[in-house]
Amino acid sequence: MSDQPIIVSASPHVHSDRTSKKLMYDVVIALIPAFLVSLYVFGLQALLVTGVAVLSCLLIEYLIQRYILKSAVTIGDGSALITGLLLAFNLPAGLPVWMIVVGSLVAIGIAKLSFGGLGYNIFNPALVGRVFLLVSFPVQMTLWPTAVENNTTLVDAVTGATTLGLIKEGVQFGQTITELSPQIPSVTSMFLGITTGSIGEMSALALLLGGLYLLYRKVISWHIPVALLGTMALMTGIFWYVDPEHYANPLIHLLSGGAVLGAFFMATDLVTSPVTKKGMVIFAIGIGVITVVIRLFGSYPEGISFAILIMNAFVPLINSYFKPRRFGSKIKVKMV
Amino acid sequence: MTDSILNSVILLTGLGIVAALVLYVVSKKFYVYENPLIAEVEELLPGANCAGCGSPGCRSFAEKLVSSDDIANLFCPVGGNAVMKQVSAALGKEIAEQDPTVAVVRCQGSCEVRPKTSEYQGPRSCAISALIYSGETDCQYGCLGDGDCVVACKFDAMYMDEETGLPVVITDKCTSCGMCVTACPRGIIEMRPKHKRDLKIYVGCLNEEKGGIAKKACSVACIGCSKCLDICPKEAIVMNNNLAYIDPAYCTLCRKCVDVCPTHSIIETNFPPRKVKQEEVPVIKVEPVKPQPDA
Amino acid sequence: MLKTFPKGGIHPPENKLTADTPIKKMPVPRVVYVPISQHIGIPAEIVVEVKQKVEIGQVIARSGGYVSSNIHAPVAGTVTKLDMIVDTTGYKKQCIVIRTDDKNESNYQEPEFPLIPEIAMAPEEILQRIADFGIVGLGGATFPAHVKLHVKADKHLDCLIVNGVECEPYLTADHRLMLEKTDEILVGIRILMRALHIERAIIGIENNKRDAIERFRERNPKGSGIQIAALQVKYPQGGEKQLIRALLGREVPMNGLPLDVGVVVHNVGTVFAIYQAVQHNRPLMERVVTVTGKKLEKPSNFWVKIGTPITDLLAEAGGVPEGTRKIVSGGPMMGKALKSTDVPVTKGTSGILVIPDDEASRGEPRSCIRCGECVDVCPMGLEPHLLMNLTEKSLFEKAAREDILTCIECGSCSYVCPSHRPLLDYIRFGKSITKQLQTKSA
Structure with a gap:
């Protein structure tokens, strides 16, 4: 004792x-x-x-x-x-x-x-x-310093627009994607992170690594990132397929504008996302749709922050509608 | 410019008139008659919505008062006789006067006299810890000390004494609504008549164990020795399951039982100090107590 | 792929320290304290008097109603007191104190019980025997066995499930029993099949008890109708509803009983007790108890007489180790923490777990971060975080609408909660209040 x-x-x-x-x-x-x-x-x-x-x-x-x-x-x-x-x-x-x-x-x-x-x-x-x-x-907030490889300075004079900003502006002024393409960074550099944007959204690769770690540690589940990025890919894909001259291809959308950061780190915030898996999927689809709508038709080139905040407001509602199925409810008794 | 001002004025006025018409028609159409007495009685009631009367709130109590023919068994403990008299006058129904009562805590098992033998971990609520076991001390009848009564009290009339770990009733604030009585899973709190100057004598223990076991768990426990029972001139004391209970209906506050109680488990409040020279009995610590034969 | 139940569940560390320790006979205690309420339902009525001499196996308290059970003297001796003693509920309950007669040889000379495979009794006799001989569910719930076996005419029963899952960490009582009394359990199953007029039985065993599974498969005669099923290891598979779902794919309807899906479930310990009662005229007087704990000197499995104080058991297992802060009757997931070791072993005591200082304290609860872990692990499809919230705010009717009463109190939610919230504490409280409210309004 x-x-x-x-x-x-x-x-x-x-x-x-x-x-x-x-x-x-x-x-x-x-x-x-x-x-x-x-x-x-x-x-x-x-x-x-x-x-x-x-x-x-x-x-x-x-x-x-x-x-x-x-x-x-x-x-x-x-x-x-x-x-x-x-x-x-x-x-x-x-x-x-x-x-x-x-x-x-x-x-x-x-x-x-x-x-x-x-x-x-x-x-x-x-x-x-x-x-x-x-x-x-x-x-x-939209004064983006351009990425310089192996940067060690504190001051950075060169500023540029983000990929999505470029496309949005260009399309608004009547240019087509083909005309803009020399200015759009390659998919590889976007994937690796040598592009323009806010601090953390640079490298999809690095973010994916972190996201995979979170998945491995079971801090987040796959539902939100997959449903969110999937919805975005699907929607932007449809527009791109219909009119590739005015809508950027889905890869550009997925790799820029903080989509990966949002999908793995922001939307999956435990407190502000739904508790059930079903709810998470609905929540993520909602974010995907709103993001694409803002990006393609709104005045901001990026939209995932707004989309997440909007869907955050719906979380209590989602939680009360998408409940887990109670054990023993809505079943047909199967007899052998 | 003028047009737009004019337009909006006309539009808004029009909207206002339409809305007013709708409201008027609806209020006429769906008017429900209600006995004006209910509102009148509700006005007289304290409005604390404490549910001490048994109804969920003052409004429903007022409805009950108005609708029942005999209200002699209905009583608002918060408003007391004064309010009930007004109600009686307003309704023209007979009421029964009741003596004012006050909540008393029938447990003296402070940390000092009732040592803890285990440590409870979990939500600090008496109701929840009572589900799990008999409490941190060896007494399974006394206060659990997590203050459900204090939470239940809507009149700020109770607080937990940090030193003793027991709840204390502030008698001036107590409206005897009885919420603490229902909140206590152990049934420690009792409503007892508030005599003149708030004089009270009651047994501050509920332990039904045999003397020795009770005493071992708590040095101020009632050991069921029946000394009070023998000395009481008015036969006000009942002994049941090794536990004395003083029936307030018969007690004349003579204080004889207080003097004879060997474990000081009978509590007197607000009495003037005794004039007769008294031998101060020190709090007995580990004095072996002979278990009394079963009652 | 091994079978399991699909929704929820957890994998706590198994810590089956005594899986290879054969069951030992506990020495006959000097005094036994036999509580009269060792089962769910009405307490039994005492039929002995102080100073009366009792024989081993004599009825000392008679069943107090339909959902109740007889209680038999575990030792021959003298009734010294009818006293109150703290039992696993944490409250003092009536008990019969018997002083063992050390001159009476029946206490020490255990009769031999050779295997009797032939079943002579008629089904009705078997049911009567089970009721008379005080058999209750030995898995922990202690539901009187004869009530479970009473099948109403309008129910169609087709399968007996024998619960050998033992999903609680630490406990090995059922595991050892299955290994050591394999044949007896198989006969016991046949007895039950006969009593219930059914042709099919399944023994469900989790795959961490390979040896037991294999031994059953070896000994099970062909054409017996008994099937041995290995299950994935997952807590709370030993829950009746989860086990039926895992083995047969049938879901017991909400607020329903296993009988509604044509199943009766019994624990292996109960089946062995039934075998003893039917074939050897032995009432339920002893059971297997696992005494375990990481710091314990000799964690063991014991055959223990009902009424033996836990103090004796712990002494036999090497004494309470230094630095013990918690003693649990049962497993770590659903067992009850004890206030003192004076508590006697009852029919429902499956194990005694001694927890050292560093593991005894609960974590400081923090606010809910709505991670949804509790929802994921709940095998009943409930939302524990919501139920706790509603109970905390005294919204009991709402909690009832959220099906709080279907909670099986497995504790998976509290186990996983990263914020250490006392989810089950509140849900249990909410359940008790909701039940009270419902009986009041009924």
């Missing part, structure tokens, strides 16, 4: 060794490859943006919980760290520091803590921060 009194609690008396903290740190690990790519192409700028975003998210969460909410401080659980990382991943390198801090404030303060903290937020905090910055500072 021990000196301390014996413990009595209800069953079960064993627990799996998975904890929410471990889940969060798995996500962080999965983000590392994409971060390394961004370091490679954007250099210290990427480090600066990511560092500021992460630190300000942690600090803001600490300050608000400590001094305003006067509740337990939970910065150790890794969720604020992820919010910071994902926010940075959705920002262009070279964004002014104060804007990043504003974005973190919106992400943590408004989108997360004002809803009750981890587990209670309806919208993905990082995306709320990003979209807030996008609509408030449209110019700075």
Whole structure:
């Protein structure tokens, strides 16, 4: 016997060794490859943006919980760290520091803590921060520094449009895809990440690696990424097949504009996605459709952030409509 | 420019008129008659919606009061006799006066006198821990200490004493709605008459075990020794399953039982200090108690 | 591909420390404490008096109603007290205390039980014998066996399932019994098949007990109608509904019984007890108990007399190890934590698990991150996170609409919850309140 009194609690008396903290740190690990790519192409700028975003998210969460909410401080659980990382991943390198801090404030303060903290937020905090910055500072937020291989500088004068931005603008001004094609980076460079865009969306390869790690660790299930990317491919494929001169091919859509980042890291956020597999598929299809609609017919070249936020709002509804089948309900008794 | 202003004014006014017409017609068409007395009675009731009367809220209690012919068995514990008198006047029905009561906690098993022999891990709720086992101490009748009664109290009349780990009733705030009584899975809390100056004498224990076992679990437990029973001049004390109970209907608050109780399990409240020189009996610690023969 | 049930389930570490430890006879205890409510249903009524001498196997408490069971004296001796004792529910319950008569040889000289394969009894006699001899479900639920075997005329029964799954981690009582009493269990199955007038029986065994599966296959005579099925290892396959689904593909309807799909399920331990009762006139007086734990000196399987204090069992297994913080009666998934070791072994005690300090405490609960793990693992297709939420807010009617009552309390949800939320604690509470509300309104 021990000196301390014996413990009595209800069953079960064993627990799996998975904890929410471990889940969060798995996500962080999965983000590392994409971060390394961004370091490679954007250099210290990427480090600066990511560092500021992460630190300000942690600090803001600490300050608000400590001094305003006067509740337990939970910065150790890794969720604020992820919010910071994902926010940075959705920002262009070279964004002014104060804007990043504003974005973190919106992400943590408004989108997360004002809803009750981890587990209670309806919208993905990082995306709320990003979209807030996008609509408030449209110019700075779309000033994309061009990727330079093996970049080590802090200053980057050369800026360019993203692939999707190029196509959108070009098509609007009456150009065809064939005419634009010299400016569109090759699929390989898009896949590897030598392209233009926000910090984390560069390399589909690195993101896929991270995504596969999450799948392997069972942090996420395949349903959301597959259904989301599948829907996007199918829809853009149809348009491309009908009119290849005005609509870009599905590969371009999948490899740019944060589609992979969104599909594996943003839409799969545990808190803001449905709980059942059926619900996840519906949710992901919804995101896919809205993204494609925004990309092809809206005023923004990219649309996955908006699409995810819109579908986030439907999660409670999806949860209450797409329930697992109860054991023993709706069955025909089969007799041998 | 003028046109657009004019247009919108006309449109909005038109909309307003149509909406008003619809509302008027609907309210006339679907008008439901309701006894105006119900609203009147509801106005008299405290409006706490505590369900202490047995109805889910003051509104439904008012309906019940108006619709029943005999309301003598209906009583609003929060409003007390004063409110019931007003209700009686408004409705012209007889009511029965009731003595004001107050909640008392019949357990003195603080951390000090009732040592913990196990540690409960799980949701801090008496109802949930009571499902699993008999509690952290060896007494399976006493307070579980997780404060379901405090949560149930809608009048802020209860709090958990951090030192003793037991709930405390703030008698001035207690409306005797009885929510704590139903919330307690152990049935520790009882509504007892609030005498003048809130004088009360009651047995602060519910342990039905034999003396020795009860005493071992908690040093202030009722051991069923029947000393109080013998000394009580009014036969107000009943002994059942090794446990004394003081019936408030017969108790005259003479305090004799308090003096004889060897384990100090009978509680007196708000009495002036005794004038007669008393030998202070120190709290007995491990004095072996002879188990009394079964009652 | 081995069979299993399709929805939900988990794979906790098996920790079957005693799988190769033969069952030992526990020495006859000096005193036994026999509770009168060892089964689900009405407690039995005491029919002995203090100071009365009782013989081994004598009825000391008679069945108190239809869903109840007789209780027999596990030892010959003298009734010393009718006392209250804490049982596995955590509350004091009535029990009969018998002091073993150490001069009475029947206590120490175990009769030999040679295998009797021929079944002489008529079906009605068998059912009566099972009811009289106090047989209850030994898998843990302790449902009186004769009630389960009573098939109403409007039900069509075609298959007996024998539950040898033992999906709880640590426990090996059924495993050892299957290995050591293979033939007896096979005869027991035939007894049940005869009593139920059916031609088909399946023994379901999880594939981590290969030796038991093989031994059954070896000993099972051709044309017996008994089929031995190996199952994938997955918790909670030992749940009646999950087992039927896994073996026959039939789903017991919601709020229904196995009989609704033509099946009766019995645990291997129960089948062995039935064999003993029918062929050897032995009432249920002892059972196999696994005493186990990582720090325990001698984890073992014991034949234990009903009423033996758990203290004695632990002493026999090398004593309670230093640093023990939790003692569980049953397996780690569904067992009950005990407050003291004075609790006696009852008909439902399948194991005693001793948990050391570092594994005894629960994790600090954090807020739900809606990961949906609990929904994925729930074998009943429920949403535990939602049920906990509704119960927490006292929305019991809503919880009832979300089918809270179909929860089998397997604990898979609490096991996987990465936020350590006490899901099952709340669901169990919600169930009890919902049941109360329903009986009130009925």
